[in-house]
Amino acid sequence: MKYDLCIIGGFGHVGLPLSILFASKGIKVCAYDISKDTEKVLSEGKMPFIEFGAEKYFPQVLKDGNLHLSTSPDCISESRNVLITIGTPTDLHMSPEPVVEQLIEDYMKYFRDGQLIILRSTVYPGTTERLSRIFEKKSVKADVAFCPERIAQGYAIKELLELPHIISSTSEEGISRAKELFRVLNDDIIVLKPIEAELAKLFTNAWRYISFSTANQFFVIANDAGADFYKIYDAMAYKYPRIMGLPTPGFASGPCLFKDTVHLNAFSQHNFHVGNAAILINEGMPTYVVDRLKLKHDLRNKRVGILGMAFKANIDDKRDSLSYKLFKLLEFEAKEVYCSDPYIKGEGFVSPEELLRKSDIIIVGTPHREYANLKIDSSKDLVDVWNLYGKGCVL
Template sequence: MKYDVCVIGGCGHAGLPLSIAFALRGKRCVIVDRDADAMQKVRDGVMPFMEENGQESLLEALKSGNLDVRDDLSVISQSDAVVLVVGTPIDSHLTPSFGAIDAVLEQHFPYFVEDQLVVLRSTLYPGTSERVVRWAERRGVRLHVATCPERIAEGFALREISDLPQLVGSFSSEGLKRAVALFSALTDDIIVLEPLEAELAKLFNNAWRYIKFATANQFFMIATECGADFRNVYQGMTARYPRGADLPGPGFAAGPCLFKDTMQLSALTNNQFFIGHASMLVNEGLPQFVIKQMKSRYPLRDMTVGILGMSFKANIDDMRDSLSLKLRDLLEMEAKGTICSDPFVHFPGFVDAEEAVRRADVLVVATPHEQYKTLQLHGKPVFDIWNVLPEQKEPVRQSS
């Protein structure tokens, strides 16, 4: 085989770091993707999104000769293993959509070859891996299907791919052997599970994180409604108290994974995943809570609100499913206007932070980007749940 591994969806947030990591560890890796622009960027050595050490690592991987990006799908047939890392969204009814995996399988079917290792790296609705086995049987091709869910935190993939254990499961001993060998290039820390267990472990990891954020957010809302300063409560709960130390701080919790994966578990349990649903209501309700708090303090209808941070989390450029967007849309009803600002997301109409401060009557820190720590607010009132601004005493204050 010309390639050790072909990554389908290899220009995405999970797929590209994985492809780079394989190439840097000596695997001959070829990327296939339907996004022609992203493919061209990668070929040109330009990282299409923010990733710690991404730019240097991409150039190094291309220089090594181990990383290839091809339009020609026949490279799939020339690869010992095929890794699928396409997005796996939920639909408008909050139920998992199999369309993405089905589409990628059908589209690439003519290029799969007998005895190929097919690794599912996307986050999957439980049972999807087995569904892929049945699909291959129906199509009359013998594939070794393995499930190895990606668990990196977006933006830190290149570091975490080797720092985190890799979960590996397969339906055949041959598939397991080959999948373990492939991922051993990234780390010695491999945890072997049944495919269904690997699917569940990934979803539970994300749901657990989402639940923890929801807990912090609900505590924040309760304390604030009681008139207490949650920053002090948080300090009291967590400082030098090990059993409280794992509570995250409050803040917008969203993005392309946590909500979706929690809802996949809700769908799996016929909507009986009560704690997951409750977490969704709390996390998705935080923008409304922020607006309610602002309305109780200011004549919001006559004010322009500056939103600081539009990406779904700090210090990255990914705006997918960001609660900053929900806040902006809700404010269309509640305020005179909004001004959106982000140092990393370049989008028509967005302004820089200084301009947002100048033009807004009141500000919200929606994403705790590092650079806001030194932002001058010139006396503008600000709502900063994250406590990212310097010397802040309360979530709502008159800055000086």
């Protein structure tokens, strides 16, 4: 085989850091993806998105020839192991799209006997066993594994080397081959059955999403009572370690937490009550903010600025960001809405200085570090649910 590893979806947020790190460990990697635009950026030695620490490895692995970039699926047939990292969205009915199954069907002619096929995308529970059956039916003698990705976006280069890797497979051979592969990143490995590993991934993200929703609901309860949640939080957390698991409020969103909570809800026959409540609370935060502003202001006469459009601080990913939901609501209600983000180019985006000058109301959409030292005129109404400025938040 020409390559040790083919990564399908290899130009994405999960696939690219994995491709780079495996290649940096001397593994011959082919990153395969359908995005020709991203291939162009990568082949110029540039990263298509923020991935902290990638610059340390990326130019070198391209130069060494350990990382090959491809937009042709032929490389799948030329690889000993194949790792799948494509996106796994849900549909409008909150059901998982069977994209991984579709991909396997589409690329069936490229798979070979003796390959290890590793799912790294977050999948609907039971998918690993199902894929194993699909390969059997098509008489491809491949081992199928599910080894979930657990990095925080933007921090994969660091975390892939530090976090233990969960390994599962439908065969003993698959377990030992997946171990052999992931050991080069970190030899702290946990072996589970596929259903356990699939649920472990969904539970992890749903738990984080629920904990953010708890903080958000506490914020709303405190705010409705005219109290500053942050003052209460500081008192609760002061020298009291049992409260440390409670995050602080904010616009909890992004491409994974919400989607994985929806996956788990679909798997539990829509009986995942805590998850459902978390969705309503987190997704309701922009509406809550706008409703509270409407009690204080006639928004039809107000210019509102949103500082930060990415889904979380210090990165350039706008996927499923609640700042955009906020923008849509305000576009309907306010006289003018301005957006700014140091990492995202958007039509009509303005500099933070222009936004501060022109807006009557300023909302921190994303607490990017660049905003920490902005001087905000005290005559303006500042909405800082994240408490970036440390002054608390009462709406």
